[in-house]
Amino acid sequence: MDRGRGASRGRATAGRGAATAAPEWLIERGLDRSSLVAVHTGDCWDPGKRQMPATREQARDAIRQQVPACSKCRPDTRLGLLE
Numbered sequence: 001m002d003r004g005r006g007a008s009r010g011r012a013t014a015g016r017g018a019a020t021a022a023p024e025w026l027i028e029r030g031l032d033r034s035s036l037v038a039v040h041t042g043d044c045w046d047p048g049k050r051q052m053p054a055t056r057e058q059a060r061d062a063i064r065q066q067v068p069a070c071s072k073c074r075p076d077t078r079l080g081l082l083e
């Protein structure tokens with residue numbers, strides 16, 4: 001189902017030296033790619049199959065928009081949303 005798409009990503013990876021480390025946050029998407037299933041920390045051991053790297057702002061926004069925080073890695077705690 002994903003065939004034919006994907007050409008638009010990865011174009012920024014041509015150069016070297018700008019490589020970033022593993023993403024700090026991950027957002028797990030649903031099958032339809034528009035829905036968000038869960039928010040994870042970048043080092044979650046169970047981030048799902050369709051996660052995409054996210055910035056701290058994106059992760060926090062997702063949680064604020066009712067995207068569930070992963071119960072295993074607790075990104076909401078790490079983001080400081082549960083004080």
Ligand SMILES: [Zn+2]
Binds near residue numbers: 039070
């Ligand atoms: Zn997680």
